[in-house]
Amino acid sequence: MPELPEVETVRRGLESILLGAKIGGVVVRNRRLRWPIPPEFEAQLAGLTLVQVERRSKYLLFRLAAPESVGAVPPRLASQRGIAVEPLPQGSGTLLVHLGMTGSFVAHQANVLPTPRTHDHVDMHLSTRDGPYVLRYNDPRRFGSMHFFDGEDAAQPLLAHLGPEPLTDALDAAHLYRETRRRTGPIKQALMDNTLVVGVGNIYANESLFRAGIHPSRAANRISLARYAKLVHEVKTVLTEAINAGGSTLRDFVNTSGEPGYFQLDYFVYGRDEKPCKVCATPLKLMRHGGRATVFCPVCQR
DNA sequence: AAATAATCCTGCGGGC
DNA sequence: TGCCCGCAGGATTATT
Numbered sequence: 001m002p003e004l005p006e007v008e009t010v011r012r013g014l015e016s017i018l019l020g021a022k023i024g025g026v027v028v029r030n031r032r033l034r035w036p037i038p039p040e041f042e043a044q045l046a047g048l049t050l051v052q053v054e055r056r057s058k059y060l061l062f063r064l065a066a067p068e069s070v071g072a073v074p075p076r077l078a079s080q081r082g083i084a085v086e087p088l089p090q091g092s093g094t095l096l097v098h099l100g101m102t103g104s105f106v107a108h109q110a111n112v113l114p115t116p117r118t119h120d121h122v123d124m125h126l127s128t129r130d131g132p133y134v135l136r137y138n139d140p141r142r143f144g145s146m147h148f149f150d151g152e153d154a155a156q157p158l159l160a161h162l163g164p165e166p167l168t169d170a171l172d173a174a175h176l177y178r179e180t181r182r183r184t185g186p187i188k189q190a191l192m193d194n195t196l197v198v199g200v201g202n203i204y205a206n207e208s209l210f211r212a213g214i215h216p217s218r219a220a221n222r223i224s225l226a227r228y229a230k231l232v233h234e235v236k237t238v239l240t241e242a243i244n245a246g247g248s249t250l251r252d253f254v255n256t257s258g259e260p261g262y263f264q265l266d267y268f269v270y271g272r273d274e275k276p277c278k279v280c281a282t283p284l285k286l287m288r289h290g291g292r293a294t295v296f297c298p299v300c301q302r
Numbered sequence: 303a304a305a306t307a308a309t310c311c312t313g314c315g316g317g318c
Numbered sequence: 319t320g321c322c323c324g325c326a327g328g329a330t331t332a333t334t
Contacts (some may be wrong), residue, residue, distance in 0.1 A: 058328080100328070
């Protein structure tokens with residue numbers, strides 16, 4: 001299942017292969033993803049050029065430009081260079097993709113395009129600098145989604161209420177502390193609440209709480225600012241380690257080359273219930289928060 | 303406002 | 319061998 005590090009790995013892979021690619025045609029075989037792909041989807045994408053691939057939370061944002069505006073400096077690059085960010089040019093837009101639980105992209109050379117297999121729901125035919133490619137989207141469980149929109153990100157309901165990115169300065173201890181003063185529920189669930197902070201799914205919630213020595217059931221409003229500082233540090237560390245590991249592998253996750261993720265991060269707790277704690281050898285315990293498996297060390301986490 | 307539950311979906315593994 | 323069941327899980331939506 002792609003969590004933030006996997007999505008970031010996919011983003012980098014897509015960008016390295018497909019920047020500047022022009023969309024020829026789009027073939028949708030199954031429109032029934034998390035939300036139905038609308039009938040106008042194919043026509044909206046045809047003829048646009050990929051100028052940038054961004055990530056927000058676990059969403060991929062394919063920034064697309066109409067032919068007459070392709071030379072323009074992409075907003076993110078402009079921002080990095082200190083140039084005033086201008087709105088995307090007319091005729092442009094964004095393809096918003098969520099991989100859900102089991103979504104994956106594979107880029108095929110068009111001359112060796114395999115026959116579509118079960119759950120190959122969408123093909124995007126692309127003219128890239130390396131010749132014709134087909135970017136194929138596969139998603140067995142169809143928890144993923146695809147939308148095309150133009151205009152501001154903030155106008156998108158799916159993006160409008162997202163909390164800060166965990167790997168930026170927008171996430172700090174003060175933010176979490178302030179926003180949890182009225183939350184009596186378990187910190188585990190608060191950490192997975194996308195309005196508080198994005199991109200921390202079940203695996204990394206478990207791992208970062210272990211590393212921070214915080215019991216997953218502890219009420220969010222009964223954690224000190226100092227302990228939130230530790231937690232924030234561990235969230236950033238574990239996500240960064242996972243990205244550097246090339247995205248950890250879980251079940252049917254594949255990256256954009258069609259290869260499995262390079263290797264699985266060495267988990268302290270996730271999937272290790274009843275096994276000995278790697279720090280103190282106490283058997284790890286399993287419990288559930290909101291229906292999700294939580295594994296923790298009853299000695300190391302308080 | 304916050305907490306909880308239900309919902310979407312398919313593949314897989316365990317039990318019988 | 320095959321069938322049923324539980325589980326996996328993000329994020330939205332509905333309900334309390």
